[in-house]
Amino acid sequence: MRVKTAAKINLALDVTGKLPNGYHSLESVFQTVGLYDEVDIELTNSGIELSCEVPEMFADSDPIPCDERNIAYKAAKLFFEENSMDCGCRIHIKKGIPSQAGMGGGSTDAAAVLYCLGRMTGKNVSAPEKLGADVPFFLTGGTAYVEGIGEKITPIADYSGRILVIAKGKEGVSTAEAYRNIDSLTAPAHPETHKLVEAINSAPDTAYRYFGNLFEQAVKLPEVDDIKSNMLKYRARRAVMTGSGSAVFGLFIDPAQAVRCVDKLREKDYFAITCETVLESFIII
Incomplete structure (x- = not known):
């Protein structure tokens, strides 16, 4: 299965406090935008293989780990572990979203892996926020008011087409x-x-x-x-x-x-x- 997976911007972003666990509480309006990575995923008998295609203009300044440190790899691992599945997958990511940009390029790849594996197997994961605070938003997309560390997501009116x-x-x-x-x-x-x-x-x-x-x-x-x-x-x-x-x-x-x-x-x-x-x-x- 192959998908294009969108970046996000923060139409507004505020930090409202610091929590006892060291995280910061936020108030934000998230918006998905038409800038995409491509994620290609194929089920296999075992193991997780990850390959990345990174444009030269990104690779110079923004090194992207293409191994078990990549959040997309972690998403597949979490999916198989939580669902007690003994299969594996091959993941190929073609980057169109720059990293270190504040646009959720890694989180959207992780969400795409969860989405594709869910469509292919009929299963899901219970807590995608384990992978990163932005991941749950990408599973819904659109326009949303976001609170907490990013886990409280309230959809608001459609702001697409701008x-x-x-x-x-x-x-x-x-x-x-x-x-x-x-x-x-x-x-x-x-x-x-x-x-x-x-x-x-x-x-x-x-x-x-x-x-x-x-x-x-x-x-x-x-x-x-x-x-x-x-x-x-x-x-x-x-x-x-x-x-x-x-x-x-x-x-x-x-x-x-x-x-x-x-x-x-x-x-x-x-x-x-x-x-x-x-x-x-x-x-x-």
Whole structure:
């Protein structure tokens, strides 16, 4: 079985506290977008084999482990163990989503493995969040208000079909370092996540006013600032970093302006694409 599996952006992302176990509590609005990895999975008699196809522009700055450390491998292992199955599988991942970008590239691959194995065997896993906080979201996709460490997911109104430019520079962001920086912020300006949810549900054309990301105050990357500046120059309604970085998305009304923005960002040697917000994580191919 082969699927395209979507990336996500955070239309808003706020850190609301630190839990006794060291995790941080979040408030966010997650949105799947039309930027995809391809995951090909085949059942075998035993063992888990994983291969990866990584574009050169990703491989240089974002090494992706292609062994048992990969979250897609861990997803297959969890699936077989939890269902007491003695078979195995071959997994091939063709990367289209940059890593260290705040777009859930690893988590969406893990979700795709669970989805495919579930479709192929009629079984599932009870707690996909064991693999990572973003994995449960990708099993549903669309637009959702997310709380806790990412495990509390409430679907909200459909926000698909919006035109985006997504871009990323060479710099990556360590999630651990980003959270350490969050902890040291004094009097940060928090995104208005609840107002964003209200706007998406009742007045979606105004929702962009409430896009925001607390991590922009904690992660200072010149490339992020430059990408945002270029997006706004080409008439993006709003430009915001996603996740703990370092990808940036801009919301556009005019598709032609979005294309011109992508061309300009690519001239500056950034990864850049135009796509849309989408309703579902998986496309069977």
